[in-house]
Amino acid sequence: MLIILLLISPNSSKDSPCQSLNVSLTQKIDNEGFHRELKWLLERGPTSLQCKLAIRLDVGPEMYLNPDQIADLNRLGHLSVLIVGDVDVEAPAHLSKGHITYIYVPPFAERVSLNVPFHLRYQRAQISGGYGKVIVNKPSVLALSPQSEIKAPCDISNGVLCSWRNVSYQALFDEVELLVPVGDLDDYPLVSIVTLLLGCAGCIYTLSVLSTTPL
Known part of the structure; x- marks a missing residue:
C-alpha cells in the first residue's frame, strides 16, 4: 500500500493544474x-x-x-x-x-x-x-x-x-x-557664462541695496 501511494504522489503533483x-x-x-x-x-x-x-x-x-x-x-x-x-x-x-x-x-x-x-x-x-x-x-x-x-x-x-x-x-x-x-552639452559654455553673469549681477545688486540702506 505504501509503495502505491509513493508511486501515485509524484504523478498527482505533475498533473496538478498549477504545474501546466x-x-x-x-x-x-x-x-x-x-x-x-x-x-x-x-x-x-x-x-x-x-x-x-x-x-x-x-x-x-x-x-x-x-x-x-x-x-x-x-x-x-x-x-x-x-x-x-x-x-x-x-x-x-x-x-x-x-x-x-x-x-x-x-x-x-x-x-x-x-x-x-x-x-x-x-x-x-x-x-x-x-x-x-x-x-x-x-x-x-x-x-x-x-x-x-x-x-x-x-x-x-x-x-x-x-x-x-x-x-x-x-x-x-x-x-x-x-x-x-x-x-545638450553644446549649450554648456553659454549656459555657464549666463549663469555666472546673472550670479554676479545679483551679488552687485544685493551689495548696492545693503550699502544704501541705513543701519
Missing part, C-alpha cells in the same frame, strides 16, 4: 514624457484559477516605480505590488541602481488587468543632445510551487519567502524601447 499553466500576457505602455504607465492583461485557463501567480519586473536604473505612489495604490486596493530595493526618486540614471518589483495577480479570474505607473529618470547630457534609450525588461510570470527552488516574497508584506517557479507564457507584445530627451 496556459498563460498569455499582453503589454502596452501609455502616456508620454517621463511619466508612463504599464498596462498588462494576463489571461489564463479556467482550470488554474486557484493557482497563485505573480509578475516579476526587473526595473533598470533608467526608470523607477515611486514607492509612495505604489503604497497608495496598494492601500486603495488597486494593486498588490512589492518593491524590493532602495529607490531614490530624485537621482539621475547614471547615479541610480535597479530594483525588483513583484506584482501579485488577483486570484480566481481568467482575465486580469494591471496598470502600474512608472517614471523615467533624467539621463546624463551628451554632445548634440537628442534622446537616450530606455529598455523595458520583459516581465517574468511566477507560480507558487512548494517544490521549486526560486525564493521570492509570498506577498507585499515581505515577511516570508515562498517557493515559486517560472511559468512559460505567450507574450503578446514586442520588446519595448522608450526615448527620453537628454541635455
Whole structure:
C-alpha cells in the first residue's frame, strides 16, 4: 500500500493544474514624457484559477516605480505590488541602481488587468543632445510551487519567502524601447557664462541695496 501511494504522489503533483499553466500576457505602455504607465492583461485557463501567480519586473536604473505612489495604490486596493530595493526618486540614471518589483495577480479570474505607473529618470547630457534609450525588461510570470527552488516574497508584506517557479507564457507584445530627451552639452559654455553673469549681477545688486540702506 505504501509503495502505491509513493508511486501515485509524484504523478498527482505533475498533473496538478498549477504545474501546466496556459498563460498569455499582453503589454502596452501609455502616456508620454517621463511619466508612463504599464498596462498588462494576463489571461489564463479556467482550470488554474486557484493557482497563485505573480509578475516579476526587473526595473533598470533608467526608470523607477515611486514607492509612495505604489503604497497608495496598494492601500486603495488597486494593486498588490512589492518593491524590493532602495529607490531614490530624485537621482539621475547614471547615479541610480535597479530594483525588483513583484506584482501579485488577483486570484480566481481568467482575465486580469494591471496598470502600474512608472517614471523615467533624467539621463546624463551628451554632445548634440537628442534622446537616450530606455529598455523595458520583459516581465517574468511566477507560480507558487512548494517544490521549486526560486525564493521570492509570498506577498507585499515581505515577511516570508515562498517557493515559486517560472511559468512559460505567450507574450503578446514586442520588446519595448522608450526615448527620453537628454541635455545638450553644446549649450554648456553659454549656459555657464549666463549663469555666472546673472550670479554676479545679483551679488552687485544685493551689495548696492545693503550699502544704501541705513543701519
